[in-house]
Amino acid sequence: xxxxxxxxxxxxxxxxxxxxxxxxxxxxxxxxxxxxxxxxxxxxxxxxxxxxxxxxxxxxxxxxxxxxxxxxxxxxxxxxxxxxxxxxxxxxxxxxxxxxxxxxxxxxxxxxxxxxxxxxxxxxxxxxxxxxxxxxxxxxxxxxxxxxxxxxxxxxxxxxxxxxxxxxxxxxxxxxxxxxxxxxxxxxxxxxxxxxxxxxxxxxxxxxxxxxxxxxxxxxxx
Amino acid sequence: xxxxxxxxxxxxxxxxxxxxxxxxxxxxxxxxxxxxxxxxxxxxxxxxxxxxxxxxxxxxxxxxxxxxxxxxxxxxxxxxxxxxxxxxxxxxxxxxxxxxxxxxxxxxxxxxxxxxxxxxxxxxxxxxxxxxxxxxxxxxxxxxxxxxxxxxxxxxxxxxxxxxxxxxxxxxxxxxxxxxxxxxxxxxxxxxxxxxxxxxxxxxxxxxxxxxxxxxxxxxxx
Numbered sequence: 001x002x003x004x005x006x007x008x009x010x011x012x013x014x015x016x017x018x019x020x021x022x023x024x025x026x027x028x029x030x031x032x033x034x035x036x037x038x039x040x041x042x043x044x045x046x047x048x049x050x051x052x053x054x055x056x057x058x059x060x061x062x063x064x065x066x067x068x069x070x071x072x073x074x075x076x077x078x079x080x081x082x083x084x085x086x087x088x089x090x091x092x093x094x095x096x097x098x099x100x101x102x103x104x105x106x107x108x109x110x111x112x113x114x115x116x117x118x119x120x121x122x123x124x125x126x127x128x129x130x131x132x133x134x135x136x137x138x139x140x141x142x143x144x145x146x147x148x149x150x151x152x153x154x155x156x157x158x159x160x161x162x163x164x165x166x167x168x169x170x171x172x173x174x175x176x177x178x179x180x181x182x183x184x185x186x187x188x189x190x191x192x193x194x195x196x197x198x199x200x201x202x203x204x205x206x207x208x209x210x211x212x213x214x215x216x217x218x219x220x221x222x
Numbered sequence: 223x224x225x226x227x228x229x230x231x232x233x234x235x236x237x238x239x240x241x242x243x244x245x246x247x248x249x250x251x252x253x254x255x256x257x258x259x260x261x262x263x264x265x266x267x268x269x270x271x272x273x274x275x276x277x278x279x280x281x282x283x284x285x286x287x288x289x290x291x292x293x294x295x296x297x298x299x300x301x302x303x304x305x306x307x308x309x310x311x312x313x314x315x316x317x318x319x320x321x322x323x324x325x326x327x328x329x330x331x332x333x334x335x336x337x338x339x340x341x342x343x344x345x346x347x348x349x350x351x352x353x354x355x356x357x358x359x360x361x362x363x364x365x366x367x368x369x370x371x372x373x374x375x376x377x378x379x380x381x382x383x384x385x386x387x388x389x390x391x392x393x394x395x396x397x398x399x400x401x402x403x404x405x406x407x408x409x410x411x412x413x414x415x416x417x418x419x420x421x422x423x424x425x426x427x428x429x430x431x432x433x434x435x436x437x438x439x440x441x442x443x444x
Contacts (some may be wrong), residue, residue: 009260017242017258021303022240033308035427036239036409037232081243086255186258192413205257 001217003156004098005147005179010043010108010166010187012095012206013119019043022078023050026070032035032058040188044108046140047071075115085119088186090207092124092210093139097210103218104153104154106130108146108163130154144177151177162200162216164209171197182216184209209212223439225378226320227369227401232265232333232388232409234317234428235307235341237300239410241265244300245272247294254280260411266389267363268332269293305383307341312348312429321433325440326376328352330385332369352376355423364391373399384422384438386431391430393419404438406431 006028010016020039027034034054042050050068055062055082061071089161108130113133120131130153137145151158163174166187174181175198181193183202201216203209232238242261249256256276264272273292277284284292319329328351331338335355342353352375359367373380385396388409396403397420405416405424413424423438425431 014257017239017246018334020239021243035236035308035310035408037408040239040410086257088257103376135304155263186259188262190415191415 001162002160003104003106003151003154003162003182004218005106005108005150005154005161005163007044007163007165007167007170008027008111008119010088010189011164011170012088012091012107012123013171013182014088014186015082015085015119016040016043016166016194018082019074020083022074023054023070025077029073030066030070032060034058034164041168043187044110044141044165044169046134047074049140049142075112077117084216086124087119087123089205089208090124091205093208094206095123097213101213101218104130104156106150106154108132108150110134110140110146132147140174141167142176144173147173147177147179151179152198162175163219166194168193168197169200174198182209223384224382224404225326225373225376225384226374226440227328227330227372227383227385229266229385229387229392229400230329230333230338230341232308232310232411233268233386233392234313234329236310237307237341238262238388240255240300240304240307241296243414244274244303245292247299248296249276250382251295252288252292254282256280257349263390265269265409266332266363266387266391268356269296269366280355287372297334301337307344307359309341309345311427312432315425316341316342316428317345317347319435323435325334325439326378328354328372328376330354330372332356332362332368336397363389364394365393369395369399369401383439388416390415390419393421396420404431 001154023039039177052062092219097120132146134140137149138146151161158178161179162182163179164182171181180200181198182205184205185200186205194202242258245261248284264275270289273289277330354368354372356362359371361367373383373385383401385401386404388406393403402422403420403423406427408427416424
């Protein structure tokens with residue numbers, strides 16, 4: 001295994017719970033009462049796909065334009081709730097460590113480029129880092145497009161890439177990309193859910209992953 | 223089995239995610255950066271116990287008075303974030319159904335009486351409902367005091383009571399009370415976590431529990 005592709009929200013930065021509350025408020029404005037845990041289970045999907053999936057659970061069909069409006073409003077509310085996302089424990093050192101080890105790594109996020117800029121800077125990623133956002137591909141997660149675009153830019157074959165994510169949607173999109181998924185608990189989704197979705201390993205967070213890089217077969221034998 | 227004792231937050235009302243964000247902000251004001259998922263895993267504990275447990279995870283000792291101040295501030299922020307808690311799907315009908323069936327039920331919450339009043343009204347609970355709050359007992363969850371006080375007021379032996387909750391702390395406190403714990407997923411904690419903590423059954427939410435009351439042996443045989 002040669003490379004790591006990271007999800008951003010819930011994996012490297014602590015934004016999942018703000019997303020959940022923001023989505024809930026956005027739906028409430030359209031007079032849809034959505035339980036928070038149902039939204040939590042959908043975080044990681046592209047925004048439009050999330051809105052449509054929630055509509056389905058509520059037994060109603062949400063048209064494309066409403067899904068887009070719900071997503072846009074969720075983004076505005078999320079920024080009000082959490083203007084500055086914190087890196088999750090160990091995320092900054094993990095990125096630094098991988099650079100020192102010359103392990104290629106990239107970011108693939110269902111989020112927008114604008115929203116990702118400040119977090120990426122806080123994670124210590126340089127301007128030439130490989131970052132693939134929603135606008136770079138046709139279809140967001142759980143479609144494989146984001147991970148495949150990231151792997152192409154890293155110039156590493158898919159089968160040599162791990163995908164690190166906190167959502168079952170990362171596990172699904174990784175498997176559809178012929179990559180091996182690795183789970184982290186820092187988005188609040190349980191170990192069993194990630195394992196059942198196909199995670200090869202599940203770590204607490206970026207810090208535990210960093211301390212166990214050898215278990216992924218990424219470090220040269222010593 | 224004769225009676226049901228319900229946790230409130232995350233079990234009957236949709237407040238867990240607001241609690242998480244409020245706790246995170248409360249800690250941040252004291253310059254402690256706490257990942258949201260770590261807080262989520264502690265929701266259901268009494269406030270002081272939660273603050274002290276988080277301190278321990280951060281590797282610092284939080285004195286009693288600071289823990290109390292953190293909890294109090296969390297309560298204020300939570301009310302700002304979510305002035306009116308929504309009943310979770312099926313919760314109102316479940317309470318009504320149990321009343322029609324003459325199944326004794328009570329509420330045992332680590333929250334305060336003031337914070338519980340509006341939610342209990344929205345759940346359709348009458349003024350004579352058995353509700354045990356933090357201030358009614360010496361020690362909150364995961365100690366058994368809340369559930370034992372509730373069972374005494376219901377006048378049903380502990381071994382004839384189910385406890386319905388969304389947190390592993392409910393499962394722990396139920397078992398310490400010699401009651402059978404039943405889990406619900408509506409607080410965002412996974413099925414495996416609740417089962418591993420001892421849940422006899424895990425339902426999606428109050429609605430699914432209501433549709434499966436027979437599986438708890440509470441209904442008379444037909």
